[in-house]
Amino acid sequence: MVVETTTYDPHGFPPFAVTVDVVVLTMSDGRLHVLLVRRGVPPFEGMWAIPGGFKRPEESLDEAAQRELLEETGVDGASLLRQFGAYGDPERDPRMNVVTIAYIAVLRDVQGIAGGTDAVAAALVPLSQILNGKIELAFDHAQILRDAVERVRTDLALTGIATAFVGPTFTLAELRAVYEEVWGVQLDAANFRRSVLAEKGWVISTGRRARPGPEGGKPAELYRAGRMWRHGAPIRYAQPSGKRRGSK
Template sequence: MSREHQQGIDVTVDLVILTIRDSELHALLVERGNEPYRGRQALPGGFLRPGETLEHAARRELKEETGLDAARLHLEQLRAYSEPNRDPRGRVITVAFLALGPDLPIPTAGTDASDAAWVPVPSILAEPGLLAFDHLTILRDALERARSQLEYTTVATAFCPEPFTISDLRKVYETVWRLKLDPSNFRRKVTRADRFLEATGERRLTEPGRPAPLYRRGPAHLLHPPLLREGHLARLHTTTPALR
């Protein structure tokens, strides 16, 4: 029997939960109430319990640590992180999940979290020592996954309360991608994408005398054709500095 097997390997789940608040991409952080890194901010998460699947553990930790209901979110597995020294408590492998939701409410901390709050992603990335463990790496990976998903899938609608306008959807892309997009070009591309959007037949007055058509998410999961960040959609317009 190997020494590693004798010591045991623990498995945790960590969650990168993203929403758009005040026209800025935010991530949910908790303040750790226990050691290690007590008092430091971190991603929500915890240990896998006997008999649990990874997704069940992610949903449970989401509810216990933040009070948020996973049923309101788009939830997908990101990847596993297994650096031998990533956790000072011992050999701990974590499986990260990415969760996306529309203008989610103020979270309520619970169990081993002292506090929970939405924090703008740019401010997190600007402070490399802010997050405990390897959570900054996980956040960066999740951010790139979210950006890529917007190119090839219909997941952008997960950020939009239904019904929504094309302008609402465009602001999601601009916020996550950190790009300024041409409204007419964007409208043409998303309305021509196969089964991406469904018109509700209703309109919302967004500007005086200019009611905008309302849409809901269509049945498609993949975008055809895709909306590429570096393609014609973005190439014609000025860009803002990308988040790193």
């Protein structure tokens, strides 16, 4: 009975469970953290896992991710919620076939995130703890998390999502710290400032200035996020408009 494999026919389909997992990333104390929950039931009982839940039949995937984010963190109106992968290996859940759609949520550090509406234990864990394997995650969540970080890394370079990590108003040093932490590099403050300000409309200067920390220093200008837009096409050597050379 293998007719119509190309134009699928949902009669007699093999049933799957579909879940949505949300990797909540935030900068806390200058380091990248991820929100994890502790499993209370087998399998992987007592281990840390990425929060997630079932997709409901009446909602879309994006809506399911938003709902999960709201339930876990209380944060509404996803500042940044992007789907980045689907995982469906047969062995990923020992009980049955579960296909999960993974999302990234980038949040600025909010107090009280660790306590969701549910009674399960939740915590913000430094990402370094997981990437070196010091904390083991349930299911294939370690792989999902690695993919999420990789996605954030490229998004940081290609789009303007860095402003989602910082508060509604921020200094350029805070913004620079996001790049430095995610990429693990040190950036030149002066050159970074020029490059950020060169992309017009992406950060907007409020008139105000931040109070320096206990270490002193010149008070930094305060900015707010502008439009978070995708960088233009990185296609090079485009012809001006007129004639062509070396064409077929």
